[in-house]
Amino acid sequence: MINDDLPPQAFTKQDEGDDLAFYAPPRLVAHIDDCAIAALTSFYRHRLPTGARLLDLMSSWVSHLPDDRSYAHVVGHGMNVEELLANPRLDQWFVQDLNVRPTMALADQAFNAVLCCVGVQYLQRPFEVFAEVRRTLVPDGPFIVSYSNRCFPTKAVAIWRTLSMKDQASLISNYMNRSGFHDVEAHVLADGGSGDPLVIVIGLA
Template identity: 55%
Template structure:
């Protein structure tokens, strides 16, 4: 994981080229009410979120869809979802607020500072073309001590995944996410977890980091 005290590797524009550079709004126009993990990996992610998100937390589901992977039994405060398709967001029963927004066009989040106790980004980080800007906004909307959790597998829409993601393997993906967070500033040292259920199931990983205190 990158050390915040070291000079960070540059995030070059060519890293974020995509095979399909057409308007993302066109790609996500039709709802996709499908799952992107098998049942075992889905259960593993839900269990992990249940262990790292305290009850009563106010949560932002970033790049959300019709499933938030939050445990049904976990009692939470408001859960906001930001995604690309209104129908998918409306189908998500955990959300109490729904925002349709393309983060590649507009990375600024529409919430005040220190709104959320946890921000989750499930299985979508590979599509961000401006990740440092987005995660800087995540740091802004998190309370000090709040957590960001970025989960990923080996599945994606390859034409919309950025070049650097397609070029790396699962271990290096964790390092890349940590680099995004380091460029964003405001986070403590990230930790990577292998949540893969086992042979025959989808691989699953998650990188988490804690929002550092805001300097006085």
């Protein structure tokens, strides 16, 4: 169980250098393996309604959305222009360092769902970011945060690096609960027995 009162040092990083500079070289690679991707895509297929308006937070060159589903509008946020340009599912995108500026120039209740795939471990101001996500969601819209056991360790926050995957789910649940989300649940989508593990934490705005 993660205590509500997290000290500031919990969100320090080994590499405190400029994040935009770190992510400047495009990385057109998969950050989870095919089995984990398939599990996440299947979850999206069943959870995200056709025609939904989506925000893909901390996105890259692929959003893992199912090819057999269409959505009204998909906005991507990320840290690298080339990666976002290469993502065929994005109708619109923007680059922004959320550790510097956690507020986003997005309308209230603009999205039916917000996704964040394998990026939450890098957030140094998670409560501000999660509150901002909730602002952009329609009432009861889901925020789906997925993570595995991979990361750039020098850029992951200190508390993330000390926790087991089970406790990482508790940490994300803490972010959600303190930011006003409700019905927060964690689910194991891939147990890691034959590849990368994958866990999602979902909360409703």
